[in-house]
Amino acid sequence: MALDRIALSHFRNHRQTELGGTAQLNLLVGENGAGKTNILEALSLLAPGRGLRRAALSELAGPDGGGGFQIGASLNEQGHESARIGTFVEPERPGRRLVRINGAEASAQSLGEWLAIGWLTPAMDGLFMDSAGARRRYMDRLALAIDPTHARAVSRFETALRERNKLLEDSRDATWLEAIEAQLAEHGAQVTAGRAALVATLADELTALPDQPFARPILTYRPGGPATREELRAELARHRNRDRAAGRTLTGPHRDELEVVMSGSGQPASSCSTGEQKAMLIAITLAHAALAAEGRPGVLLLDEVAAHLDPVRRAALFERLRIGRAQVWLTGTEPAPFEDILGEAAVWRISRGTAERL
Numbered sequence: 121m122a123l124d125r126i127a128l129s130h131f132r133n134h135r136q137t138e139l140g141g142t143a144q145l146n147l148l149v150g151e152n153g154a155g156k157t158n159i160l161e162a163l164s165l166l167a168p169g170r171g172l173r174r175a176a177l178s179e180l181a182g183p184d185g186g187g188g189f190q191i192g193a194s195l196n197e198q199g200h201e202s203a204r205i206g207t208f209v210e211p212e213r214p215g216r217r218l219v220r221i222n223g224a225e226a227s228a229q230s231l232g233e234w235l236a237i238g239w240l241t242p243a244m245d246g247l248f249m250d251s252a253g254a255r256r257r258y259m260d261r262l263a264l265a266i267d268p269t270h271a272r273a274v275s276r277f278e279t280a281l282r283e284r285n286k287l288l289e290d291s292r293d294a295t296w297l298e299a300i301e302a303q304l305a306e307h308g309a310q311v312t313a314g315r316a317a318l319v320a321t322l323a324d325e326l327t328a329l330p331d332q333p334f335a336r337p338i339l340t341y342r343p344g345g346p347a348t349r350e351e352l353r354a355e356l357a358r359h360r361n362r363d364r365a366a367g368r369t370l371t372g373p374h375r376d377e378l379e380v381v382m383s384g385s386g387q388p389a390s391s392c393s394t395g396e397q398k399a400m401l402i403a404i405t406l407a408h409a410a411l412a413a414e415g416r417p418g419v420l421l422l423d424e425v426a427a428h429l430d431p432v433r434r435a436a437l438f439e440r441l442r443i444g445r446a447q448v449w450l451t452g453t454e455p456a457p458f459e460d461i462l463g464e465a466a467v468w469r470i471s472r473g474t475a476e477r478l
């Protein structure tokens with residue numbers, strides 16, 4: 121299963137770009153600023169969420185679309201189209217993202233039931249040094265591969281959390297607070313379970329990966345509150361005064377942390393070298409792609425990853441991608457580093473928002 125017949129219209133610098141005849145390995149080459157990452161971003165928007173740049177909808181439309189844009193693709197199974205999926209914004213409703221699956225309107229979250237899309241981009245290089253919130257978002261994105269309903273649980277939990285924080289501040293009405301805490305605990309426990317399951321499954325997958333040439337990370341999920349609904353609810357009720365004094369809820373999955381250390385040395389990822397951090401991110405990305413491919417079809421977007429690796433690591437990466445089942449999209453400024461896969465990859469030259477098949 122793979123994405124094919126991809127069509128972008130008025131999406132960033134792509135006025136009308138079509139990519140057909142895709143393969144398992146797909147390569148976009150072109151100068152800086154040509155529009156390669158924009159294509160990967162368009163594909164990342166065929167998943168729930170804000171895509172690989174986390175851009176606002178208003179940033180995505182190109183200059184001639186009147187504020188609207190369209191992204192469409194076929195899902196192919198053994199050469200036949202099994203579904204047509206798309207996401208778009210209409211010029212007359214610029215703040216609203218719409219999704220269509222096989223011609224029928226659907227929710228953005230339901231996209232996760234069709235495809236599991238993962239990515240690694242240069243913007244993620246600082247993930248281990250970033251705030252814990254960035255790693256929570258990362259876990260949530262990866263968790264979609266094993267549970268497409270995870271995004272919904274996160275959004276319901278966040279709504280309940282905002283509501284409780286507001287009620288703590290302006291209301292002494294215990295009945296209201298109890299009702300909100302019940303919701304917060306229900307969705308919070310679901311978020312915790314989703315993240316815990318993701319990290320456990322990823323950790324298993326990572327143990328199968330050799331230590332070399334990519335540094336193998338050891339992942340530990342550190343929950344910010346009790347795991348079960350009942351315990352979380354009880355703890356919230358117990359700590360109302362404390363939370364009121366702090367002005368916010370101090371227990372729950374919004375306080376979770378994903379701890380990452382390098383196997384062997386046990387060094388925390390945040391104090392590893394830039395190269396080691398990147399190698400660990402690649403290892404997690406590959407492990408995740410393997411997970412995704414076990415469930416729904418996986419698509420892996422690797423922006424400027426391969427060209428920056430030394431030849432040994434690059435060859436190892438290509439080998440892993442070849443044996444994996446995910447469809448892979450790679451970008452680079454030159455075809456040369458991709459010499460080993462040029463014979464089997466579908467290659468496009470991207471130039472000023474256009475794509476030419478090579």
Ligand SMILES: Nc1ncnc2c1ncn2[C@@H]1O[C@H](COP(=O)(O)OP(=O)(O)OP(=O)(O)O)[C@@H](O)[C@H]1O
Nearest residue numbers: 132133152153154155156157158179180181182183
């Ligand atoms: N909303 C938009 N409308 C039109 N053009 C846009 C929009 N957003 C970004 N661009 C243009 O897209 C181009 C950047 O494209 P992209 O990031 O895909 O480049 P790239 O090929 O990945 O380059 P690099 O190799 O430098 O990463 C820039 O020229 C930028 O001005």
